[in-house]
Structure formats: structure tokens, C-alpha cells
Amino acid sequence: MKRTTKDIVVKSLTGMSVLLILFVIVAILTVTFIGGWSHLSWEFLTEFPKEGMTKGGIFPAVVGTAVMTLIMTLVAVPFGAITAIYLAEYASERSILAKTIRFAVKTLAVVPSIIFGLFGLGFFIKFVGFNADKLLFAGELHWGQPNILWASLTMALLTLPIVIVSVEESIRTVPREVREASLALGATKWQTIRQVVLPGSITGILTGTILAISRGAGEVAPILFTGAAYYLAELPTSLSDQFMSLGYHIYIMSTQSTNVDETLPIQFATTLVLLLLTFSLSLVAVVLRYRIRKKVK
Amino acid sequence: MKDIKVNVKDLSVFYGTNMALNKISMEIPEKKVTAFIGPSGCGKSTFLRTLNRMNDLIDNVRIEGEVWMDDIDIYHKDVDVVNLRKKVGMIFQKSNPFAKSIYENIAYGPKINGISQKQKLDEIVELSLKQAAIWDEVKDRLHDSALGLSGGQQQRICIARTLAVNPDIILMDEPASALDPISTAHVEALIHELKKYYTIIIVTHNMQQAARTSDLTAFFYLGELVEMDKTRTIFTNPAKKQTEDYISGRFG
Numbered sequence: 001m002k003r004t005t006k007d008i009v010v011k012s013l014t015g016m017s018v019l020l021i022l023f024v025i026v027a028i029l030t031v032t033f034i035g036g037w038s039h040l041s042w043e044f045l046t047e048f049p050k051e052g053m054t055k056g057g058i059f060p061a062v063v064g065t066a067v068m069t070l071i072m073t074l075v076a077v078p079f080g081a082i083t084a085i086y087l088a089e090y091a092s093e094r095s096i097l098a099k100t101i102r103f104a105v106k107t108l109a110v111v112p113s114i115i116f117g118l119f120g121l122g123f124f125i126k127f128v129g130f131n132a133d134k135l136l137f138a139g140e141l142h143w144g145q146p147n148i149l150w151a152s153l154t155m156a157l158l159t160l161p162i163v164i165v166s167v168e169e170s171i172r173t174v175p176r177e178v179r180e181a182s183l184a185l186g187a188t189k190w191q192t193i194r195q196v197v198l199p200g201s202i203t204g205i206l207t208g209t210i211l212a213i214s215r216g217a218g219e220v221a222p223i224l225f226t227g228a229a230y231y232l233a234e235l236p237t238s239l240s241d242q243f244m245s246l247g248y249h250i251y252i253m254s255t256q257s258t259n260v261d262e263t264l265p266i267q268f269a270t271t272l273v274l275l276l277l278t279f280s281l282s283l284v285a286v287v288l289r290y291r292i293r294k295k296v297k
Numbered sequence: 298m299k300d301i302k303v304n305v306k307d308l309s310v311f312y313g314t315n316m317a318l319n320k321i322s323m324e325i326p327e328k329k330v331t332a333f334i335g336p337s338g339c340g341k342s343t344f345l346r347t348l349n350r351m352n353d354l355i356d357n358v359r360i361e362g363e364v365w366m367d368d369i370d371i372y373h374k375d376v377d378v379v380n381l382r383k384k385v386g387m388i389f390q391k392s393n394p395f396a397k398s399i400y401e402n403i404a405y406g407p408k409i410n411g412i413s414q415k416q417k418l419d420e421i422v423e424l425s426l427k428q429a430a431i432w433d434e435v436k437d438r439l440h441d442s443a444l445g446l447s448g449g450q451q452q453r454i455c456i457a458r459t460l461a462v463n464p465d466i467i468l469m470d471e472p473a474s475a476l477d478p479i480s481t482a483h484v485e486a487l488i489h490e491l492k493k494y495y496t497i498i499i500v501t502h503n504m505q506q507a508a509r510t511s512d513l514t515a516f517f518y519l520g521e522l523v524e525m526d527k528t529r530t531i532f533t534n535p536a537k538k539q540t541e542d543y544i545s546g547r548f549g
Contacts, residue, residue: 092356177393181455184349185406185462186383195405200396 032275035268044269053231053253054262058270063235064148064243065217065277068227071152071239072159072216077209079156080163087164088171089193109161113221120154120226121146142240149239151227158222159212166211170204171197203289210285214278220247230256246274302327302466302496303348308362310343310352317343319520320362325513330488330497332511332528334504336543339517341500345468348498349385350378366466383410386459388469392451394443394458399426399435402443402454406462421461429457430487449480456487467491469499473506485510504544508532516540 047057083101091098129143129150136142143149174197182192198205220228229242230252236243250270257263303325310318318340325331333341346352347360350371363370371381383406394402403422412418422439426432431453435446443454452472459467469488473481488497488510501507507514508528515525516539524537535541 094356175393177389177391178395180351180354180387181389181393181395181458182405183354184351184382184387184389185409185458186379187405187409188379191409195409196395 029275032268032272035265036270036272039265039269040272045273048233049231052258053266054257054259058246058249058266058273060232060235061244061246061249061270062273064228065246065274067236068148068152068155068223068243068245069213069217071149072155073209073213075153076156076159076163076212076216077205080160080208080212081167081205083160084164084167084171085193085198088168089189089197105161105164108157109165113158113219114224116154116158116222117225119157120150120222124150124153125226145240146225146227146229146242147240148227148236148243151223151243154222154226155216155219158219159216162212162215163208166208167201167205170201170208173204174200206288207285210281210288214281217281218247218274218278220245220251223248246270246277250274300327301325302366303498304365306363306365308344308347308360308364310340310347310361311359312355313357317520318347321522323515323522323525325496325498327496328492328494329512330492330499330510331513331515332507333498333500333515333517334502334507334543335517335523337502340520341515341517342470344517345470345498345500348466348468349382349387351387353378383462384464385466385468386462386464388452388456388459388467388472390471391475392448392455394446394451394454396442396444398440399443399446399454400439402458403461406458410462425457425461426454428460428491429453430483430490431457447480449476449483452476452480452484453487456484456491460491464495466496466498469497471500471502474502481506504532516543518543 044057045062046059048059050056083105087098087101091101125144125146129145133139133142133144178196178200179192182196183189187195223245227242228245228248232242232244250267253263253267253270301324303323305321305323305325308318308321309316321344333345335341343352347364348371352358352360360372362372364372366381366385369376395405397405400422403425404418407418407421412421423432423436426435431450434450435454443451446454452475456467456472473484476484485506488499491497492512499507499510511528513525514528514531516523516531516535516537518539523539524531524535526536531540532544535544
């Protein structure tokens with residue numbers, strides 16, 4: 001009797017938690033859809049903002065987010081994957097270096113994103129950029145100011161822990177016996193990693209990549225000081241140009257707007273685009289995983 | 298006795314300060330089946346894994362003594378472990394095919410050895426699968442995943458994969474312990490066939506299996522080699538009382 005009562009209590013508690021989560025998701029999606037769907041159109045995606053950003057589209061923000069995310073991925077994934085391979089395959093359990101890296105990764109993962117922004121400002125712009133200008137351009141300002149490269153690199157630092165952790169975890173799911181089989185056939189360690197371990201953990205690598213991308217696509221704080229622009233009349237043409245980003249655009253529209261009634265639908269529609277973007281990325285991750293699992297059975 | 302293939306001299310293995318093997322010396326003949334028996338933790342698997350230097354992968358392991366194969370001490374500092382493992386193949390307790398197709402599993406070894414010609418690879422794959430007595434079962438689905446096969450078939454795929462690199466010696470670490478009786482019979486029949494061409498060393502928990510498959514048997518206990526002799530002698534008239542107690546089931 002007592003046991004069944006407990007069961008019922010636990011069941012209803014867990015059920016309620018699930019419902020609560022579902023409610024939050026449904027509420028966010030419903031509100032965003034109702035507010036933004038009617039404003040969403042091809043023109044909205046392909047036009048520049050007009051009339052003090054109270055009309056027009058979000059084209060430069062879409063492009064800016066895409067390019068920033070791409071550069072970020074190109075930096076974070078190879079670096080993260082190589083670090084993960086080192087941690088999982090080469091470092092011994094007691095290695096001080098490996099312990100230090102693990103500690104650094106854990107710490108990086110809990111650093112607030114705004115701190116990454118400040119770090120990017122201090123390190124990439126004030127230190128690297130400023131000194132590069134001094135050396136290459138005799139002090140003329142090229143790299144010592146916010147731009148899409150520094151913003152992407154800052155974002156790469158933020159997403160690096162996600163990539164490292166997920167790639168290392170998936171590398172570790174490859175059974176020891178399978179590695180031994182490869183080594184026993186006379187494969188070198190690198191051949192084993194390259195041909196057995198990495199293909200066996202490709203799912204995790206992809207998942208890590210996509211998680212990092214969807215995180216990076218939505219973050220605002222790290223790019224505040226390092227490259228995001230309020231408004232640009234032109235698309236960035238070089239790495240040393242500033243860019244517009246979806247997340248920052250939403251922030252501006254909701255805090256700096258000159259005409260709330262006019263910009264509200266734009267805000268909703270921009271939010272919807274950002275949500276759809278991150279959702280579809282997650283969907284791609286799910287589909288890829290499913291396909292690969294099916295292929296290797 | 299025929300030619301000696303492996304000659305072990307005073308081999309000791311330590312894990313940290315723990316001694317796992319104490320001054321083992323033995324001679325293993327060519328193209329025969331040698332079985333290692335003994336209770337769990339007696340060091341027989343550790344000993345097997347010193348023969349292709351698989352223990353090198355473990356942190357904190359120390360190995361003393363010499364292991365001569367043909368005219369090479371495999372623990373000499375100039376020995377290339379990768380080359381050694383090409384000559385000394387290994388079959389594991391749990392079948393461990395790669396998450397690749399049957400064909401790719403077999404072709405893996407030849408490919409890392411630099412064979413890339415499709416026709417040559419096809420030949421090796423077919424020959425190896427035939428030698429491992431599994432060709433007829435898989436010839437129509439070479440490009441299906443090896444993970445879709447039964448445990449017994451997977452283990453023969455692993456044997457074929459080892460044969461594809463053309464080793465001199467095949468080490469088997471309880472190769473049938475996870476298999477049903479019919480698959481076990483397949484593997485044992487295969488061992489009998491393979492000893493014509495290869496030197497086979499097998500670790501087993503199953504005394505009948507040792508008796509059925511091997512020419513020589515070595516009994517290990519607590520990291521020591523208690524005795525080694527012709528299998529028939531070990532099972533009918535062992536020299537040491539410990540051996541007799543073990544094979545008659547009084548301990549272990």
C-alpha cells in the first residue's frame with residue numbers, strides 16, 4: 001500500500017516536470033509563431049533593413065550570422081577534435097598536462113559568455129590586432145578594431161569546450177577491443193585512430209559540431225565588443241569588416257527601437273528565424289546520427 | 298620435437314610492483330598448437346600478450362627477460378612493434394570486428410600494409426575467408442556490416458582478418474569462451490586445419506578444449522609455469538601434483 005502511494009507520488013512529480021518543460025517550449029514557439037509568422041517572407045530574409053530599421057528585412061544579419069558561424073566552426077572543430085584525440089588517445093591518466101587541459105576545459109565551460117567578449121576585446125583586438133597594425137601598417141587602423149574575424153575567434157573559444165567534451169566522449173565509446181584488434185593487425189596508433197576510432201565516433205563529432213554551431217549562432221555577449229554592428233548598409237567584404245548578427249539584431253530591436261509598434265513584428269520574425277535556424281540545425285544532427293547508425297548498424 | 302618458433306627466457310612481467318609472471322622460460326614449436334591452461338589470474342593471458350607486445354599498451358607495466366622469435370629478441374630496443382604484430386596475429390576472447398563491411402574488415406590489414414590494388418585485395422579477402430571456413434556463409438553479402446553476423450561467425454571473421462595479414466604465429470585468447478557449442482566446434486576444427494600453416498598458441502579455460510585441440514600444454518599457476526609437456530602426457534600422467542589436481546578439478 002505504502003509502496004504504491006510512493007509510486008503514484010513519484011509518477012505524478014515526474015509527469016508534472018515533463019509537462020512543465022513541454023509547456024515552456026510550446027509557449028515560446030506559439031508566441032513567436034503568432035507574432036512573427038505573418039511577417040516572415042522571402043523579402044524579409046533577402047532585404048536590408050529600411051527607414052531606421054522599422055521596415056525592410058534582416059538580410060545582413062542572416063549573412064553575418066552564417067559567416068561568423070562558419071569561421072567559428074572552421075576554427076573550433078579542428079582544434080577541439082585534435083585536443084580531444086590527444087586527451088582520449090595519447091595522454092596517460094596521470095599526465096599533468098592532460099589534467100591541466102581538462103581543468104582548463106571545465107573552467108572555460110563555466111565562464112560567463114560576456115567574459116569571453118571582454119577577453120576577445122582585450123586579447124584579439126587590443127593585443128593581437130593593435131600589434132599587427134603597428135607591425136604591418138605602421139599603426140594605421142586595420143585589425144585593431146572589432147571585426148568578423150575577432151568575433152568568430154572569440155565565439156570559437158566559447159564553443160571549444162563543447163566540441164572537446166563531446167568528441168572525447170564519443171572517442172571513448174569506441175571499445176578498447178576494437179582498437180586492440182587494429183593494433184594486433186600491425187596498424188600504427190595513428191592508423192588505428194584515423195581508420196577505426198574516428199569513423200566509429202563520427203556521430204559524436206558531428207553532434208558536437210552541430211551543438212557548437214547552434215550555441216554560437218544564438219550567442220550575443222561574446223560578439224558585443226568584438227565585431228557585431230548596430231547597422232551596416234553593406235555586407236562585410238573582408239575579415240576586417242564588422243557584421244550584423246541575428247541575436248544582436250533582436251537585442252537592438254527590442255531595446256533601442258524608435259518605434260515599438262513598427263518594430264515588434266520584425267522582432268518576432270527575427271526571433272522566429274533564429275529559432276528555426278537552430279532547430280533545423282538540431283534536426284540535421286538527428287538525421288545525420290540516424291543515417292550513420294543505420295549504415296554501421 | 299620440430300623446430301622451435303618461440304623461445305622465452307626468464308620472462309617476468311610486473312604491473313607496478315605486482316609481479317604477474319615470474320621468470321617464465323619455454324620453447325614453443327613451429328606449426329603446432331600450444332595450449333596455456335590454469336585458473337583465472339594465473340598469468341596465462343598476460344603471457345600470451347607479451348608475445349605480440351600487447352602489454353606495451355598498459356601504463357606502468359615492466360617486462361624483463363627475452364622472447365626470441367626466429368632469430369630476433371622481440372623486446373630488443375631496435376624491434377619495430379608494428380612489424381612484430383604483423384607477424385604475430387591475435388584473436389581475442391570477445392569477437393571484435395570493426396564497424397565496417399565484412400569485406401572491409403578483412404581488407405583492413407592488407408590495406409594498412411600498402412596493398413591497394415582492387416584485384417589483389419579481392420583475392421586476399423576470398424582466400425582468407427575460405428581459410429577461416431566462412432566463405433560460403435558470407436560470399437553473397439561481403440558488403441554488409443560485419444556486426445550483423447552471429448557471434449560465431451564474427452569470431453571466424455576475426456580469424457580471417459588475422460589470416461589476411463599472413464602472420465607466422467596466431468595467438469588466441471580464449472577464442473571460443475563466448476560461443477555456443479556448435480560455433481566452438483567450428484572454431485576448434487579451424488584450429489586443427491590452420492596448424493598446418495601457422496604456429497598457434499591458445500589460452501583456454503576449457504580443459505577439454507585444450508585436450509582436443511593442442512599438441513602441447515603448459516600449466517600456469519600464480520604467475521609461474523608449473524609444467525609443460527605433450528598434451529597427452531599432461532592430461533594422463535602429469536609430473537607435478539598441482540597439475541594433476543587442477544586438471545582433475547580439485548581446484549581452480
